[in-house]
Amino acid sequence: MDLSLMIESLPRLLEGAVLTLKLLLLTELIGFICALPLGILYANGSRAARTPIYAFVYFFRGTPLLVQIFIVYYGLAQFDFVRQSVLWPWLRQPFVCALLACALHSTAYTTNILRGAIQAVPAGEVEAARACGMSAFQVQRFIVLPIAFRLMLPAYSNQAIGMLKGTSLASTITLMELTGVANTIVASTFQPYEVFIMAALIYLTITLVITRCFKYLEYALSKHQRPLKSSAAIPGQVRHAD
Known part of the structure; x- marks a missing residue:
């Protein structure tokens, strides 16, 4: 094993990792924003929606x-109205095409995850909120979505990690992210x-950083599920010697 090559290649690989992280973060941000209304409609909308x-x-x-990346990168260029549009x-840039394909892919998975989480919200809590006089919008905002976000975190973390590995496919359209840089070094x-x-x-x-971030987020959102710490002594209580 050539340790000197591994050390020499590290700076270039880290530059590619920066592009990988940029692609991943934008993909997940766009995917989550787009999936939020789609997931709500998918769970509660009419059949037509x-x-x-x-x-x-x-x-x-x-x-x-x-x-999907090939369809966006190579397919859109086949239409005249796309080439003549603003x-x-x-759309002729590899990064934008990769981002568009990955964002649509992430949106689909996140939409399905959010739908399942919304449908897993206990019906009793929804009925209790309605009995208190909350409107449908208030029930979704204050009851359903906070619980659904907490329920979807384990599956969503797996989706984010899968998307991290999926960004390596962007190297097939000449994008020099982490895998693309590695292929270039290997070729030389x-x-x-x-x-x-x-x-x-x-x-x-x-992956370790992503996993730790989601674990911390799950921990922070589940304070109500943790048992209360028992105090060693009741404040003000005087202990008498036998």
């Missing part, structure tokens, strides 16, 4: 992310073992 959402979720969950200077050194070990260690480090 749920049908197109179901088709959207089914397509992006049922096809590989690599195919969006074409953006012909030593894939050392380079990809370093790339894997960086991915593992990012």
